[in-house]
Amino acid sequence: MSEELVLKFVDPQPMRYGENSHQSAVFYRDPTCTEANLASAKQLWGKELSYNNIVDADAALEMAREFSDGNAVVIVKHMNPCGLATGETLREALEAAWAGDPVSAFGSVIAVTRKVDLKTAEFLKGKFVEILLAPAFDDDALKFLKNKSKDIRLLEVGEIKKATACKVYKHVIGGMLVQDRDIGTWEKFECVTKAQFPKNKEDLARFTWLVTKHTKSNAIVMCYEYKPGYFQVMGLGPGQPNRIDSNLRLCQPRVRDNVARLPEAKEFFDENGKLINEAGLKALEKKVFGEVVMGSDAFFPFPDNVEAAHDAGVRYIVQPGGSKKDDLSIESADKFGIAMVFTGMRHFRH
Numbered sequence: 457m458s459e460e461l462v463l464k465f466v467d468p469q470p471m472r473y474g475e476n477s478h479q480s481a482v483f484y485r486d487p488t489c490t491e492a493n494l495a496s497a498k499q500l501w502g503k504e505l506s507y508n509n510i511v512d513a514d515a516a517l518e519m520a521r522e523f524s525d526g527n528a529v530v531i532v533k534h535m536n537p538c539g540l541a542t543g544e545t546l547r548e549a550l551e552a553a554w555a556g557d558p559v560s561a562f563g564s565v566i567a568v569t570r571k572v573d574l575k576t577a578e579f580l581k582g583k584f585v586e587i588l589l590a591p592a593f594d595d596d597a598l599k600f601l602k603n604k605s606k607d608i609r610l611l612e613v614g615e616i617k618k619a620t621a622c623k624v625y626k627h628v629i630g631g632m633l634v635q636d637r638d639i640g641t642w643e644k645f646e647c648v649t650k651a652q653f654p655k656n657k658e659d660l661a662r663f664t665w666l667v668t669k670h671t672k673s674n675a676i677v678m679c680y681e682y683k684p685g686y687f688q689v690m691g692l693g694p695g696q697p698n699r700i701d702s703n704l705r706l707c708q709p710r711v712r713d714n715v716a717r718l719p720e721a722k723e724f725f726d727e728n729g730k731l732i733n734e735a736g737l738k739a740l741e742k743k744v745f746g747e748v749v750m751g752s753d754a755f756f757p758f759p760d761n762v763e764a765a766h767d768a769g770v771r772y773i774v775q776p777g778g779s780k781k782d783d784l785s786i787e788s789a790d791k792f793g794i795a796m797v798f799t800g801m802r803h804f805r806h
Contacts (some may be wrong), residue, residue, distance in 0.1 A: 502609035516567035541688035643800035668751035745769035755779035759788035766792040
C-alpha cells in the first residue's frame, strides 16, 4: 500500500449537467484502460451523454461482461438490471430481457454482448430507450435505429470481454476509498441441504447468481429457464433496507406480474384483458415459482427468507452463506424440502 495515491485522468468532457440539473459535471478518461469502456466508446448517434447516462451505461457494461461468451442483453434502470436474459439469438435475448419488466424498461439503458443486427434493432420500434450499447452495429440496424429516434444514444464499445483485475475508487468527502474490482463469482458451489441441487438447475443457478451479484443490496433475485439452456430474470428485489422486503414486496410480486404475461397465461384472460380463470393463473404461478432459482447477494441472518420462498413455492436457492445462524436457514430449507447452495462469496453492492 502506497503512502500516497496519485491518479491521472485526461481529456475532460463537460456534461450537460450532473446527477441533477443544478449540478455541473465533467467526465475524464482513464488513459490506462484497455477494456471496452464508456470513455473510449464511439457515439454513433443521439444526444450528448449525461452524468446519469454514463453511470447507468457503465453498470450495464459491467453486467454484460459477465455474459460475454454468448448472446445476452442487459437492461438497466438506476443501476439495477430490470431485465437480463440470454438467448439463442440476440433478438430472442432482447425479447426475454424486456419481458422481465416492460414498465421499468421505459427510458432504460441497454447493453448487448454481440453486434446489433436488424432483427434485434426492429424490436425497439416504438420503445423509448436512452442508450443502446453494443460491440458494433450492422449498417441496416444502425440506419433503422437512427430513423427510429433522433435522441437514442448509440454507443459502439468494441469487443466485450470478461472483466480484468484492477483497483476501483469511491470518493467521499475528505477521502478516497480504494478496493479491488469485484471480479470474483464464487469460492464454491456447495449444496448444504438434504435436498440435493439437481444438475439440470445448476446453469440457471449460476446465471441467477451473476444477476444477483450486480443488483443493489439487499438483493433478492428470481430467474427462470424460459427455453432449454436460456435464462431470464423473472423477479428482482433490489436496494431495500431489509432483505425480506426485497423478497416479499418487490421480487415475488414482479414474478407474478410476469407470469400473467407468459404466452401460456393468455387463456386465463378474456379479449379485454380481464382475468376469467384465477385458479388457472394461480396454478401457473405455483409452477413457475417451483422452477425458478432464488438468489440472495448476502447470507440470511434469519430463516424468514427461506420461509417466504417456500410459501411462494420456490424450491431452489443460491446464497453465499456465512451467517452465525446458517444452521437455522439450512434447518428451514430441510423442513420444506428446498435445495440450497452456498457460494462462499458475498456480493454487496452499495
